[in-house]
Structure formats: C-alpha cells, structure tokens
Amino acid sequence: MSLTHTPTFPQATLAGVTAPAGFSAAGVPAGLKSTGKNDVVLVTNQGPNYAAAAVFTANRVAAAPVHWSKQVITDGRVDAIVLNSGGANACTGAEGFANTHQTAEHVAQLLNISSGDVAVASTGLIGEQLPMDKLLPGVERAATALAGGQDASDQAAAGIMTTDTVPKIASRTVNGYTLGGMAKGAGMLAPALATMLVVLTTDAVLDATQLDAALRAATSVSFDRADSDGCMSTNDTVLLMSSGASGITPDAQEFTAALADMCQELAAKLIDDAEGAQHxxxxxxxxxxxxxxxxxxxxxxxxxxxxxxxxxxxxxxxxxxxxxxxxxxxxxxxxxxxxxxxxxxxxxxxxxxxxxxxxxxxxxxxxxxxxxxxxxxxxxxxxxxxxxxxxxxxxxxxx
Amino acid sequence: MSLTHTPTFPQATLAGVTAPAGFSAAGVPAGLKSTGKNDVVLVTNQGPNYAAAAVFTANRVAAAPVHWSKQVITDGRVDAIVLNSGGANACTGAEGFANTHQTAEHVAQLLNISSGDVAVASTGLIGEQLPMDKLLPGVERAATALAGGQDASDQAAAGIMTTDTVPKIASRTVNGYTLGGMAKGAGMLAPALATMLVVLTTDAVLDATQLDAALRAATSVSFDRADSDGCMSTNDTVLLMSSGASGITPDAQEFTAALADMCQELAAKLIDDAEGAQHxxxxxxxxxxxxxxxxxxxxxxxxxxxxxxxxxxxxxxxxxxxxxxxxxxxxxxxxxxxxxxxxxxxxxxxxxxxxxxxxxxxxxxxxxxxxxxxxxxxxxxxxxxxxxxxxxxxxxxxx
Missing domain, CATH: 3.10.20.340 (ArgJ beta chain, C-terminal domain)
Incomplete structure (x- = not known):
C-alpha cells in the first residue's frame, strides 16, 4: 500500500483487475521485451453486462491504439482489452494502425467476440513498428492462459510494466460490490490526463453513461493530479469496465467516491515508483x-x-x-x-x-x-x- | 565568441559595458561570495545624456531591487547601476527593500548624484538578507575603482557571476557609435523575459522612449528565446543606458538591429554556459x-x-x-x-x-x-x- 494515500474504502480480498466478479486476465512473455518478461496482457469481461468508459491522452500526437480504442468506446461497450509493453505503436503511420486493427481482430477471433468491442493499449518506445510475428502468438498464449484469481491479476499487472520497478494493483469493496485495477507508468508521466495505462474493473451494475461520469470525476482528482516529469504521453489510456456480476446497483456518489479512492491509491503508487525518484x-x-x-x-x-x-x-x-x-x-x-x-x-x-x-x-x-x-x-x-x-x-x- | 550566434554587426575594439564612450565600471570583492571573488559592481554613465530603459522579470514574486529599479526607470533616466552577486535580496520583506534603498543612497552620495537615478540589481540565493556591513564598504571601494577600458569591463562582468563559469560580454560598432554589454545567468534561466542580469550601454544619442522601443524589440528575439531550465527568476533585470557621447543620432531600425544582434550573442553565451550543460x-x-x-x-x-x-x-x-x-x-x-x-x-x-x-x-x-x-x-x-x-x-x- 502506498504511503502517500490513506484509503477511505476497504480493500477487497483480492487485488487487481480480477478482484471483481466476472473478469479474467492473463499476462505472458512474447518477446517484445528483450528481458523476456511479461509483455502481452489480456483482460476480459464475462458479463453479464459489458458497459465501459474510457479517457485518453490529450496529446494530439496520439498512438494508433488510442485512435482505435476511441472508436471502440463510442458505443459504451468493451468485452476485452489487449495491452502490450515493449512498444508504444506511436508515430507509426498507417502500418501502425493496421497492426492495432489486426491485434484486435486476432483477439476477437480467439474469444469469439466482435473486434469492435476489443480495446487496445500499447506502451514503450515511440516510433517503431510492433513485431507482429511475436505479438500475435503472444495474444494466442494469453487467450489460453486467461483466468481469475490473484495470480492472473499479478501476471497482467507485470505485463504492462516498462521502467516501472513494481506492478501496481489495487481494489476496494463496497456494499456488496467490488472494484479492482492495475496501472503502469513511471516516466513521461504528467496530467491531462494520465500518461499511463490503467485498467479498472467492477462487478457493480452501471451503464456506460454512469461509468463515464464516475471515471471522469475520479481521474480528475487522481491521475490528473500526478505529475512526475511534466511530459505528456502519446498513449495514455484509462479504461473502466463493468461486468455487473455482483447484481448490485450502487449509489452513484458512493461508487464514484470508491473509484476515486482507488484511483488515488494507484496514482500515488505511480509517483512512488517514478523513474529515479528518492522522494x-x-x-x-x-x-x-x-x-x-x-x-x-x-x-x-x-x-x-x-x-x-x-x-x-x-x-x-x-x-x-x-x-x-x-x-x-x-x-x-x-x-x-x-x-x-x-x-x-x-x-x-x-x-x-x-x-x-x-x-x-x-x-x-x-x-x-x-x-x-x-x-x-x-x-x-x-x-x-x-x-x-x-x-x-x-x-x-x-x- | 559564441558558437551559436553569428554576428551581423562588427564587434568594437573593446568589449563589455565600457566599450561605448561615456561609461565607467568597476567590480570588487566585498565578501558576499564565500570564494572571495568579485561581488559588487558599479556601472556609471558620465553623459552628456542619461537616457535609459529597462525590462524586468514577469515574476510576481519580484526581488526588492526589481521593485526599486522599476521606480527609478519611470522618468527614463539612470546615472548609475549598482549590482551585487552573493544574494538575491528576494523574499526579504521591508528590511530587504530598505537595504536596496540604502545601497542606492550610498551610491548617490559617493557619486554626487540623485538616488532616484541609481538602479539596483541583485543575484544569488533567495530569502536571505544582504550583509550590509560588507556590501556598503564594497560599494565605496567600487566607487573608488571606477574606470574605463577593458579591465573595468572584465572586472564588472566577473562581479555579477553566480554559477556562471565564464563572464559574458559583447560589443558592436555601427556607423560612428558603439554598443556594449554584459550578462550573467546560468540557472533559473527561462524567458518572460530574461532570468538574469544584463547591463547594456551605448554612446549613441537616443531618448528614453527610443531606447525602450529598441530594448523591447531586442529582448523579445534574444533573451526571451533562451530557456535553460524553464524556471523564471525573481530578479531579472535588463538595463540599457545611453550616454550620447558619440554625438551620433542613429537610424532607429539600424540601432535596434545592432542591439538585437548583440543581445543574441549574450543570450547564446548564457545558454552555452548553462548549469551542467554538455549540449x-x-x-x-x-x-x-x-x-x-x-x-x-x-x-x-x-x-x-x-x-x-x-x-x-x-x-x-x-x-x-x-x-x-x-x-x-x-x-x-x-x-x-x-x-x-x-x-x-x-x-x-x-x-x-x-x-x-x-x-x-x-x-x-x-x-x-x-x-x-x-x-x-x-x-x-x-x-x-x-x-x-x-x-x-x-x-x-x-x-
């Protein structure tokens, strides 16, 4: 737990994106990182609901996956997100966008869902094409490895790390429903809004409009207020997915407060692990x-x-x-x-x-x-x- | 000469603030710097004219000497400027302002001029009172040492250095009149406008309004476009004094171009000597x-x-x-x-x-x-x- 944030709401038994019911995750090594560590991640929503909301970087030089995911979120539904470290797929032109598209299609085929409901996020060096010959087999292995539980959350959180030294996960439990999340980002970390990748999950019953309002309120007092080096990324993505698996329809204000509380913990963890920081x-x-x-x-x-x-x-x-x-x-x-x-x-x-x-x-x-x-x-x-x-x-x- | 600026106008025989006719300068050690190096500087205008213009930091937390010198410049006349390194006299309250006032009065008595025509500039650490028991005797020694020539320019330029590793001086000669200048600043160096101390001199015949227009045009394309670390100082001062001793009334456009050219050289020298810089x-x-x-x-x-x-x-x-x-x-x-x-x-x-x-x-x-x-x-x-x-x-x- 971060020293710089005191939680208002209690943590759940599990932490990370699979803490709420209805979510599976996996993180696998696919060779995008030269270290051989996890670099391809899948998080899927098994429902019964698939409502989602997202906020993205305000940078006008946005990465291919940001352009793609902005389209995906327009109908308020996301069934899965695929993330990779080891390459930002930013400033990569038409080929970069085609690679993002192909990645989403591949996930859709493997999971038997629509590619229009698959969000994509990438992080790493700007200006290099992703090695699709490594990424796509990695996606296949991640799809096979999908699971619930703490290990799946941990593997997923590890798979989005770049210069991060520790994975960042969190959870909250509130009146019968749960929230979970993971985040990465240690440099090029500045507000407006996020400069990082964050996946948030909940089993509360909320529609896309409610999720969007809660997400914007929560990020404005958390990730938007973390500023490591003043440099805004091309790849910032914060996605919030709701499975509704708890069957609980929360009080909107309470849900927003719990979400903000968890986001503040994750934001504090990002700054605690900022590149080279000693304070x-x-x-x-x-x-x-x-x-x-x-x-x-x-x-x-x-x-x-x-x-x-x-x-x-x-x-x-x-x-x-x-x-x-x-x-x-x-x-x-x-x-x-x-x-x-x-x-x-x-x-x-x-x-x-x-x-x-x-x-x-x-x-x-x-x-x-x-x-x-x-x-x-x-x-x-x-x-x-x-x-x-x-x-x-x-x-x-x-x- | 700076590698990063190619002069448009030729340099004069002498460089620095005493290059134009009608100016004297001195730099002496008074013990404000623990190193024992020069830290008190006087630059005086012997006329026949005393027109001047100045621009100051846009920082709302401005140092006592900035507040003082803004008053001095309102009537467009400056007979002398006293500068010190080894202390910024910023965030020093009423006592700090009284110290600036006393310094100007001391200069005025020594030189038999009005304290309302004595500009003051300070640089160094923020938030500490100046040691007046060292500063005032230093002013006396500087007044005694006042002289023309290259050595006086060099001693003055050395006396305003803080973390600078080299003094920065420049000059231009144009159609019968001369411009000279000195600058300091190696950190807390960002535009809007200057983040440094600069004294510019000329023996051309110009009134305060003409000097002001030329100075604002010149600084906007020189010091305003040097940005070392994005941090705006509390003490920025750029003063331009005209003695009229050449008897030449210049073409306004030509004078402004030569002034801008010299300021660009000084700005480049500041960045060339920026703290720790290797490029x-x-x-x-x-x-x-x-x-x-x-x-x-x-x-x-x-x-x-x-x-x-x-x-x-x-x-x-x-x-x-x-x-x-x-x-x-x-x-x-x-x-x-x-x-x-x-x-x-x-x-x-x-x-x-x-x-x-x-x-x-x-x-x-x-x-x-x-x-x-x-x-x-x-x-x-x-x-x-x-x-x-x-x-x-x-x-x-x-x-």
Whole structure:
C-alpha cells in the first residue's frame, strides 16, 4: 500500500483487475521485451453486462491504439482489452494502425467476440513498428492462459510494466460490490490526463453513461493530479469496465467516491515508483481563491526542476517554491504567502520564517504546503524529486 | 565568441559595458561570495545624456531591487547601476527593500548624484538578507575603482557571476557609435523575459522612449528565446543606458538591429554556459502558421526533460520531440510533421524517417528542426541538455 494515500474504502480480498466478479486476465512473455518478461496482457469481461468508459491522452500526437480504442468506446461497450509493453505503436503511420486493427481482430477471433468491442493499449518506445510475428502468438498464449484469481491479476499487472520497478494493483469493496485495477507508468508521466495505462474493473451494475461520469470525476482528482516529469504521453489510456456480476446497483456518489479512492491509491503508487525518484512530494496549495488557482500553483511548483533537485539534495529551498508561485496567475499577495516544508513554516508572509535547519528531508515522503491567504479552496499535486537516476535512466532508455 | 550566434554587426575594439564612450565600471570583492571573488559592481554613465530603459522579470514574486529599479526607470533616466552577486535580496520583506534603498543612497552620495537615478540589481540565493556591513564598504571601494577600458569591463562582468563559469560580454560598432554589454545567468534561466542580469550601454544619442522601443524589440528575439531550465527568476533585470557621447543620432531600425544582434550573442553565451550543460540545443520550428505557433512549439520541446536527457545521452529520440509538439495548440496535422536532428530527417510525415544511427550528437551544438507544414513562420528557442551535473549543482546550490 502506498504511503502517500490513506484509503477511505476497504480493500477487497483480492487485488487487481480480477478482484471483481466476472473478469479474467492473463499476462505472458512474447518477446517484445528483450528481458523476456511479461509483455502481452489480456483482460476480459464475462458479463453479464459489458458497459465501459474510457479517457485518453490529450496529446494530439496520439498512438494508433488510442485512435482505435476511441472508436471502440463510442458505443459504451468493451468485452476485452489487449495491452502490450515493449512498444508504444506511436508515430507509426498507417502500418501502425493496421497492426492495432489486426491485434484486435486476432483477439476477437480467439474469444469469439466482435473486434469492435476489443480495446487496445500499447506502451514503450515511440516510433517503431510492433513485431507482429511475436505479438500475435503472444495474444494466442494469453487467450489460453486467461483466468481469475490473484495470480492472473499479478501476471497482467507485470505485463504492462516498462521502467516501472513494481506492478501496481489495487481494489476496494463496497456494499456488496467490488472494484479492482492495475496501472503502469513511471516516466513521461504528467496530467491531462494520465500518461499511463490503467485498467479498472467492477462487478457493480452501471451503464456506460454512469461509468463515464464516475471515471471522469475520479481521474480528475487522481491521475490528473500526478505529475512526475511534466511530459505528456502519446498513449495514455484509462479504461473502466463493468461486468455487473455482483447484481448490485450502487449509489452513484458512493461508487464514484470508491473509484476515486482507488484511483488515488494507484496514482500515488505511480509517483512512488517514478523513474529515479528518492522522494515522493505532495505539493498542497491551501486557502486559494479557487480550486483552479490551487491547481495552477501546485502544478507550477511540481514542474520546477529547481524545486525537484533541491528536494533531492534534502535542501528546504523555499525561495525556489516562491519563485514558481510568482509565475502563476493565481490570486495572492506576495507578502501574504506562507510555505511549510514537512510542517515547518520556513516562509512566513513572503519572507523568512522558521529556521530551515528544522526541516528534515530524510524520509521518502515530503509535503510542501503553500498558503495563498486568498480564499478557502485547495488542491494537491503529487510529484517526485529530480535525481541523477532520472537523468541516467532517460539518457539511456532507448537502448 | 559564441558558437551559436553569428554576428551581423562588427564587434568594437573593446568589449563589455565600457566599450561605448561615456561609461565607467568597476567590480570588487566585498565578501558576499564565500570564494572571495568579485561581488559588487558599479556601472556609471558620465553623459552628456542619461537616457535609459529597462525590462524586468514577469515574476510576481519580484526581488526588492526589481521593485526599486522599476521606480527609478519611470522618468527614463539612470546615472548609475549598482549590482551585487552573493544574494538575491528576494523574499526579504521591508528590511530587504530598505537595504536596496540604502545601497542606492550610498551610491548617490559617493557619486554626487540623485538616488532616484541609481538602479539596483541583485543575484544569488533567495530569502536571505544582504550583509550590509560588507556590501556598503564594497560599494565605496567600487566607487573608488571606477574606470574605463577593458579591465573595468572584465572586472564588472566577473562581479555579477553566480554559477556562471565564464563572464559574458559583447560589443558592436555601427556607423560612428558603439554598443556594449554584459550578462550573467546560468540557472533559473527561462524567458518572460530574461532570468538574469544584463547591463547594456551605448554612446549613441537616443531618448528614453527610443531606447525602450529598441530594448523591447531586442529582448523579445534574444533573451526571451533562451530557456535553460524553464524556471523564471525573481530578479531579472535588463538595463540599457545611453550616454550620447558619440554625438551620433542613429537610424532607429539600424540601432535596434545592432542591439538585437548583440543581445543574441549574450543570450547564446548564457545558454552555452548553462548549469551542467554538455549540449547547446537550437530548437527551430519552421513552416508554422504563425510566429506564436512556432514559438509555442519550440518552447514546449525546449522544456521537455525527456528531450533534454535524450540529447545528453546522445540519443536522437525524435518520438519525445513529437510527443511534445502534440501538447501544443499550434496548427499542424500529426501525419505531416517532419523532424530533423542535426540535419538528418529522422521523422518524416509523422513517422519513421531516415535511419537514426546517421545522427551524430558528439558536437556541443545540436539543432532540432521541426517542420509543421502549416505556413511560413518560424522561431528558434535556445536551450541545453539536462545532465547529471545540473542535478548535482542544483541539489547542492544553497550550501
């Protein structure tokens, strides 16, 4: 469990995409990753319902599977999703789109469903064609391996990892129904919305419109508020599928709250595993005139390489925080700003506050609290420090 | 001379702020820097004219000397500027402003001028009071040391350095008049406008309004287009002073062109010396619908940590370029984008182009050319790679 998110709703007995009734999953190695680890994943919905909703990257240079899955979701039904790591299938032109199409067709034939109900998601290096001679046999092996239970969830979560060091899964149990999910993403991780692949499942009875509303509400306060390196991916996909297998029709507000709670746990896990990170940083802006102001301030501070290197160096350099706040359009007066780092108010009324030597930055988790003194709204962005390992990993990634 | 800027106008015999007639300068050590290097600088205008213009940081958390100098410049006259490194005097409240005021008064008494004609600029760590017991005696020594000639220019340019490894000076000679300048800035270096201290001088005859127009035009195509780390400073100041000592009234367009040419050289020198940088990167966007589109695209790519780490790793990772282009609002079709890295078109029509192994990234200078195929406008942003040394330098800066 993430240190940076305290669950509101209890976890289910199982975790991951097969935690809710009515879902099977599999993850297998197909040779797309040179390491021989799992890289092809299937998640299927056995019903009785097949309602689904999805949100995608806002990047205008979107990958082939994003274009495909946007079409699939238009009728609100998804029977299965096939995911691969080891290649993003982005900037791959007509051949790339044909490969996505062929992958969906292959899944459809194997599972005896319509290819129009098969979502596709890919992650990995941009600008290279997928090795279809490896991917399609992998899909066949995944279809054979489909199962319920914890091992299937774990194998699936492992199969979508790229530079992630640990699989990310979660679950919630609420009044007779269950939610489950898995996520990947450790770099090129920024909001608007997700910059990652996430599959969420539930056995609650909900139609596509209800799922869409809940998903947008949940992602806006979770994945949208995780920002590792400010770089928006070409492949972001968050898919929510409902089997209805619990027979329970949930209260919409309760379901949304539980979904948001689980998504916040997954988002925190993404930041906890961000490339090279040694600190997870919660940038919390309080007493803003509007939530948009609070978000803008937290986002600006989260994206500052100078703030992020300072935290890496265990340096409570509040001047770098203030200089980022000053770049925003949020309502505030410079001489009314307070900044606390790990609860020590190092900046008071826009100037020197408590002794900065009182701040300990030895722990993984860091809070930067910015008080705008301009209202009562607040918002938090989760980010991480900028380290030598981030530079190393991203100067050598394509090899 | 910078490798990244080819001068249009010839350089003068002398370089730096005393290159034009009518200016004196001095740089002395006053103990603000623990290294014992120069840290207090004076530049004075002996006339016969005293017209001046200035542009300042857009950061709303502006330092005390910025607030002071904005008042000084309102009447279009500056007789002298006093600058210090070793402390930014930002986020220092009423005491900080009083210290700036006292510094200007001290200069005014020493030089027998009005304190309302003394601009002040500071650079260094945010959030600490300046040691006035060291600064004021330093100002006295600088006033005594005031001189013309190359050594004075060099001492002054050295005195404003922080993490800069070399002083940055430049000059131009045009039809009987001369321009000179010095700049500092190696980190917290981003546009809108400057994120640095720059003093520019000329002996041409121009009034404050003409200087202001020329300065805004010149900075918009030079310092505004240098972006090292996306972080906007609290202390940016660019001051242009005219002595009129040449007696030459220049053609306004010619003067602006020469000023822009010199500012581009200084901006290139800033990026060439950016913290930890191993590559200077010109991100050039061509065939944009508008110059604003071209700027937005070049700026977005310049700010991508993933692009910057890739170049550090000598990896022509064009997928990371395209994914940044996709985050902008510029007019383009994804399948009409071309990207060349060091003149090799690695991305053609939004997909794989020439063999990326043809790209050599061994040289310091790198060009990333983005063809939007949407018009005829263009713009360049100068940036640098993100390296281990940047992380090291900025995680240890405040010590």
């Amino acid at each position: 997870t940083i919660a940038v919390r802006t309080f007493n803003a005139a509007t939530e948009a102001d609070a978000l803008e301030v937290s986002r600006a501070v989260s994206r500052s390489n100078l703030v992020k290197t300072a935290i890496f160096g265990k340096d409570p350099n509040w001047g770098r925080v203030l200089s980022e706040v000053g770049t925003t359009r949020a309502a505030f007066e410079p001489d009314e700003l307070n900044v606390s780092i790990n609860s020590v108010m190092v900046c008071k009324n826009g100037g020197v506050g408590e002794d900065r030597s009182l701040v300990s930055l030895e722990d993984r988790n860091v809070s930067i609290d910015i008080d705008l003194n301009a209202g009562s709204a607040q918002a938090t962005i989760l980010t991480n420090d900028l380290t030598h390992d981030y530079v190393h990993e991203n100067s050598a990634y394509s090899s | 200077t990167i010109a991100v050039r966007t061509f065939n944009a619908a508008t110059e604003a589109d071209a700027l937005e695209v070049s700026r977005a790519v310049s700010r991508s940590n993933l692009v910057k780490t890739a170049i550090f790793g000598k990896d022509p990772n064009w997928g990371r370029v395209l994914s940044e282009v996709g985050t902008t609002r510029a007019a383009f079709e994804p399948d009409e984008l071309n990207v060349s890295i060091n003149s090799v078109m690695v991305c053609k029509n939004g997909g794989v182009g020439e063999d990326r192994s043809l790209v050599s990234l061994e040289d310091r200078n790198v060009s990333i050319d983005i063809d939007l195929n949407a018009g005829s406008a263009q713009a360049t942003i100068l940036t640098n790679d993100l390296t281990h040394d940047y992380v090291h330098e900025n995680s240890a800066y405040s010590s």
